[in-house]
Amino acid sequence: QLQLQESGPGLVKPSETLSLTCTVSGDSITRTSHYWGWVRQPPGKGLEWIGSIYYGGNTYSDPPLKSRVTISVDTSKNQFSLRLSSVTAADTAVYYCATVAGWVTRWGQGTLVTVSS
Amino acid sequence: EIVLTQSPGTLSLSPGERVTLSCRASQSVNSNYLAWYQQRPGQTPRLLIYGASSKATGIPDRFIGSGSGTDFSLTISRLEPEDFAVYYCQQYGTSPSITFGQGTRLEIK
Numbered sequence: 001q002l003q004l005q006e007s008g009p010g011l012v013k014p015s016e017t018l019s020l021t022c023t024v025s026g027d028s029i030t031r032t033s034h035y036w037g038w039v040r041q042p043p044g045k046g047l048e049w050i051g052s053i054y055y056g057g058n059t060y061s062d063p064p065l066k067s068r069v070t071i072s073v074d075t076s077k078n079q080f081s082l083r084l085s086s087v088t089a090a091d092t093a094v095y096y097c098a099t100v101a102g103w104v105t106r107w108g109q110g111t112l113v114t115v116s117s
Numbered sequence: 118e119i120v121l122t123q124s125p126g127t128l129s130l131s132p133g134e135r136v137t138l139s140c141r142a143s144q145s146v147n148s149n150y151l152a153w154y155q156q157r158p159g160q161t162p163r164l165l166i167y168g169a170s171s172k173a174t175g176i177p178d179r180f181i182g183s184g185s186g187t188d189f190s191l192t193i194s195r196l197e198p199e200d201f202a203v204y205y206c207q208q209y210g211t212s213p214s215i216t217f218g219q220g221t222r223l224e225i226k
Binding site for chain 2: 035039046049050052054058060062063064096100102103104105107108109110
């Protein structure tokens with residue numbers, strides 16, 4: 001069964017770059033039926049789509065975040081990654097990796113990233 | 118970018134009652150590609166409905182999705198204690214770009 005697991009620092013300083021990795025198990029990241037995506041949820045707030053990538057490399061990002069977001073795939077490690085640059089306190093959130101086939105078909109457990117000095 | 122507006126923000130109801138949650142899109146959602154999720158405290162979101170009205174696997178019959186174009190709704194015919202949670206709509210008519218509504222919190226009265 002497909003499982004997703006986020007990993008990365010739980011604390012990032014303002015103006016630095018947030019980096020997270022999602023490890024995929026139980027399926028190949030080259031699967032063509034869906035995208036690999038990132039969704040975040042600030043504490044006590046709603047869900048926000050960050051962006052998605054197809055294993056071939058095409059990426060799509062939420063317009064307000066697009067200039068700061070980089071999503072990439074490492075097929076050799078069956079992982080995909082998120083980099084969010086120039087972070088501020090407003091980027092503090094639980095970050096989920098997910099599979100997206102239109103709707104979100106599977107979620108990682110989420111990882112809290114706090115932006116603070 | 119399609120903006121989804123959910124209403125009301127919070128609802129206070131009792132078990133056994135019927136409730137309808139609203140999700141309005143800023144422009145027509147292509148092919149009614151609209152999904153609904155339930156999120157309980159401390160849990161990841163759970164898919165309830167996709168394609169505006171199709172139930173996801175294992176979702177009870179009391180959850181009913183409907184609507185088209187710009188107006189969609191999720192009805193819970195008879196609230197059970199475990200239904201008190203936050204509900205989100207999400208459009209994927211512009212997939213792979215997607216958007217979520219801001220959520221409706223359903224709380225026990």
